[in-house]
Amino acid sequence: xxxxxxxxxxxxxxxxxxxxxxxxxxxxxxxxxxxxxxxxxxxxxxxxxxxxxxxxxxxxxxxxxxxxxxxxxxxxxxxxxxxxxxxxxxxxxxxxxxxxxxxxxxxxxxxxxxxxxxxxxxxxxxxxxxxxxxxxxxxxxxxxxxxxxxxxxxxxxxxxxxxxxxxxxxxxxxxxxxxxxxxxxxxxxxxxxxxxxxxxxxxxxxxxxxxxxxxxxxxxxxxxxxxxxxxxxxxxxxxxxxxxxxxxxxxxxxxxxxxxxxxxxxxxxxxxxxxxxxxxxxxxxxxxxxxxxxxxxxxxxxxxxxxxxxxxxxxxxxxxxxxxxxxxxxxxxxxxxxxxxxxxxxxxxxxxxxxxxxxxxxxxxxxxxxxxxxxxxxxxxxxxxxxxxxxxxxxxxxxxxxxxxxxxxxxxxxxxxxxxxxxxxxxxxxxxxxxxxxxxxxxxxxxxxxxxxxxxxxxxxxxxxxxxxxxxxxxxxx
Amino acid sequence: xxxxxxxxxxxxxxxxxxxxxxxxxxxxxxxxxxxxxxxxxxxxxxxxxxxxxxxxxxxxxxxxxxxxxxxxxxxxxxxxxxxxxxxxxxxx
Numbered sequence: 001x002x003x004x005x006x007x008x009x010x011x012x013x014x015x016x017x018x019x020x021x022x023x024x025x026x027x028x029x030x031x032x033x034x035x036x037x038x039x040x041x042x043x044x045x046x047x048x049x050x051x052x053x054x055x056x057x058x059x060x061x062x063x064x065x066x067x068x069x070x071x072x073x074x075x076x077x078x079x080x081x082x083x084x085x086x087x088x089x090x091x092x093x094x095x096x097x098x099x100x101x102x103x104x105x106x107x108x109x110x111x112x113x114x115x116x117x118x119x120x121x122x123x124x125x126x127x128x129x130x131x132x133x134x135x136x137x138x139x140x141x142x143x144x145x146x147x148x149x150x151x152x153x154x155x156x157x158x159x160x161x162x163x164x165x166x167x168x169x170x171x172x173x174x175x176x177x178x179x180x181x182x183x184x185x186x187x188x189x190x191x192x193x194x195x196x197x198x199x200x201x202x203x204x205x206x207x208x209x210x211x212x213x214x215x216x217x218x219x220x221x222x223x224x225x226x227x228x229x230x231x232x233x234x235x236x237x238x239x240x241x242x243x244x245x246x247x248x249x250x251x252x253x254x255x256x257x258x259x260x261x262x263x264x265x266x267x268x269x270x271x272x273x274x275x276x277x278x279x280x281x282x283x284x285x286x287x288x289x290x291x292x293x294x295x296x297x298x299x300x301x302x303x304x305x306x307x308x309x310x311x312x313x314x315x316x317x318x319x320x321x322x323x324x325x326x327x328x329x330x331x332x333x334x335x336x337x338x339x340x341x342x343x344x345x346x347x348x349x350x351x352x353x354x355x356x357x358x359x360x361x362x363x364x365x366x367x368x369x370x371x372x373x374x375x376x377x378x379x380x381x382x383x384x385x386x387x388x389x390x391x392x393x394x395x396x397x398x399x400x401x402x403x404x405x406x407x408x409x410x411x412x413x414x415x416x417x418x419x420x421x422x423x424x425x426x427x428x429x430x431x432x433x434x435x436x437x438x439x440x441x442x443x444x445x446x447x448x449x450x451x452x453x454x455x456x457x458x459x460x461x462x463x464x465x466x467x468x469x470x471x472x473x474x475x476x477x478x
Numbered sequence: 479x480x481x482x483x484x485x486x487x488x489x490x491x492x493x494x495x496x497x498x499x500x501x502x503x504x505x506x507x508x509x510x511x512x513x514x515x516x517x518x519x520x521x522x523x524x525x526x527x528x529x530x531x532x533x534x535x536x537x538x539x540x541x542x543x544x545x546x547x548x549x550x551x552x553x554x555x556x557x558x559x560x561x562x563x564x565x566x567x568x569x570x
Contacts, residue, residue: 017540024543033561038543044554046530054540073528084492084565097528130568143551236500267492278536279528 001203003232003237007165008157008196008210009222011172013125013182014189015058020148021125022049022092029188031113033142042149043087050063051076052275056099057290058181058281059123062151063100064291065175065446066118072282076123076274081267084141085128092154095271098122099280105155105175106299107167110332116168117156124150151181153414157196157207160225169193169219170321174298192217195250197229199237208233209243213250213257225250228257237395282417296302300454301326310341318348324362325352331369338376346372350393371396375403414463421454421462427471428453429478437474439475480508 015056020027023040028364040047051090077095100121106113113271128146130139153172159165173191188225198210211229216222221288227248233243247267248257257416296304297476298320305316319326325347332343355362375392378384386393395406407413415421428450454467485501485508496504497506545551557564 019540019542024538024541025512032548034548034551034563036545037548038546042554044550050503050536050538052540053537056537073534075528082491084563084568131562132567136559136563136564138557138559138566139568140559140564142562270491278533281534291557396533 001200001238003208003234004202004430005160005206005233006157006198006210007159007162007202007211007226009155009159009168010193010194010196011153011155011169012033012126012138012194013153013154013176013184014269015055015149015151015181015190017058017149019052019056020147021055021123022147025147027444028150029146029183029185029190030075034144035141036144040141042087042455043146051277051280052149055123055284057286058149058179059099059151059182060287060290061179061294062153062175064105064287065179065294065297066103066105068103068118070119070282070287072098072284072287073097073129074280074282075448076277076280077271078116078274079124079269081269081270083127084139085130085146087128087143087146091125091127092274092277094122099282101210102231105168105171107164107171107312107390108302108317109164114164116158116164116171119154120154121151121153124152126150128296137425145404151388157198157210162230164222165195165226166219166223171298173219178295178298182320186218189217190243191203194220195229196223197228197233199233199243208237209245209469211243211257213246214247214260216250217252218303221250221252224252224255225257228255232257272412289445301403308340310339311344315344315348319344322362328362328369332373335369335373337373337422338380342376342380343372346376346393350390351397354394354397357469365397366400367397368400378403378407382416382465383407383414383465384412385414385460387460388414411461413459413461415458416463418466421458421466422470422474424457424462425454425467425474429474435478436475440478447475480505480512 007010015027019025019029020036021042023038025036025038027042028036040049062068063070074094074097076092078090079093080090081448082089098120101119103118103121104115105118106115108114125144126148126180128141128143130141132139155168159168169191173184176184176191184341193216195213195216196210197213199383200206201210211230211233213225229248236243244259247260250257251262279452302316304322305311305319306313311319319329328344329340329347332338333340351362351367355365374397375384375389378392379386379389388407391410391412392403392406395401395410432450432453433448435449439450450471451464451468454471455462455464482501482505485496485505518529538557550556552561552563555563
């Protein structure tokens with residue numbers, strides 16, 4: 001029997017506010033342990049939390065970006081559980097009235113748009129970090145992360161493959177980046193998710209029993225966790241067994257999930273209203289202000305790039321996925337000097353390569369859209385070859401200089417003088433009789449060798465198109 | 479009626495270890511507490527707006543206030559180790 005998986009995701013994203021959610025401690029990753037802690041975030045008795053205004057704004061931003069409804073009155077609740085990373089023994093979260101409800105996130109599946117429903121987005125606080133190491137006598141707790149603001153984005157069970165889940169996660173990440181509300185540093189755990197998977201026989205309307213996997217800390221981990229869970233549940237069902245509704249812990253190193261809690265231990269968070277915090281009210285004016293300040297969203301940008309008619313979906317996606325690059329691309333195309341496709345090729349090709357080699361960002365480079373377009377225009381005019389352009393790029397990447405000046409200084413201009421080139425071509429043909437006879441004998445790839453020889457003889461300044469043309473002409477005379 | 483097994487469940491969630499006699503006493507006492515709280519259900523709250531203490535939007539600006547020094551914070555740690563609160567080994 002064929003089983004269709006159904007997947008729902010709960011994404012927790014750390015917000016990039018300057019301070020924590022309920023106190024003025026700095027929200028900073030990587031600080032020395034327990035140096036960003038005060039009596040409020042370490043849960044000392046008698047302290048009172050005060051909500052950070054920006055947390056409400058950031059959550060509403062995300063909500064409005066996905067077309068969610070803002071609950072203009074919402075409240076916060078205590079979620080109770082005992083664990084050493086949670087010093088109050090409860091997490092302040094939102095239970096029955098989250099800040100945002102509804103909305104959807106567009107993704108592309110095989111080039112077609114599909115919308116993944118979002119149930120709700122609420123605000124909550126992060127827990128501290130437990131450090132386990134055999135060299136310590138106990139488990140160590142670092143409370144720096146305690147009280148870092150999170151939004152939890154809960155999807156509808158609208159995804160049916162690990163690919164769709166991956167697309168959805170990427171779309172969420174791009175939204176967070178475009179809205180500038182999260183650092184999205186995956187390796188630092190700024191986005192984490194819980195994964196729900198169930199299987200139902202093909203054609204069946206009812207959903208199967210779901211298992212929830214916690215502790216999924218990367219998008220690729222989420223894909224592996226989903227695929228593992230689909231296999232595990234398929235095997236159970238095929239053996240005639242049933243799937244138990246349970247929470248499982250994903251161990252990415254082992255590539256396996258493990259049952260965390262048996263049924264009789266089912267989590268019971270005993271939510272109740274947080275009496276220390278006032279009701280959150282979001283006014284019509286505030287909503288209008290946030291909505292008005294939303295940037296162009298990644299999906300809209302993707303559609304705009306696709307509509308240029310020159311770029312592949314892959315290229316559009318690569319540009320959209322890197323905000324700095326997308327903005328640079330837009331500034332280049334606004335100049336209307338060269339084809340968008342050429343700009344895209346350089347951005348995704350050599351420029352990305354240099355950035356990767358250096359591990360730096362486009363915003364750190366001295367490269368300007370004007371200089372890049374001027375350089376591409378020089379190639380299109382035939383002034384420089386593609387190869388010479390790479391040399392120009394190395395210079396204008398770090399220095400704001402006109403490419404024309406760089407070409408001049410380095411003597412990179414192409415020789416487009418047909419007369420001089422023809423002499424050179426004839427010399428090369430005279431010196432390479434073997435290749436000439438190979439070519440005549442049908443080995444057309446001998447032409448490539450001859451072009452290479454001419455390029456070398458011209459010290460790289462010959463125009464390969466002209467050389468190739470002249471070679472063909474001269475060869476036909478022999 | 480609060481049953482003894484419900485008390486046991488709550489005790490487990492609260493990491494409390496109770497004797498059988500304590501469970502029995504607590505079941506009775508909690509019954510009384512729940513009954514008292516249940517009186518609230520007689521109130522008609524349909525026309526009451528969502529509020530806890532009448533105040534709304536008690537918010538602060540996103541401005542950094544210096545944290546406590548680590549030494550000060552760790553004074554509250556029963557055991558400290560490598561700049562951290564040290565707790566009995568915990569495995570998920």
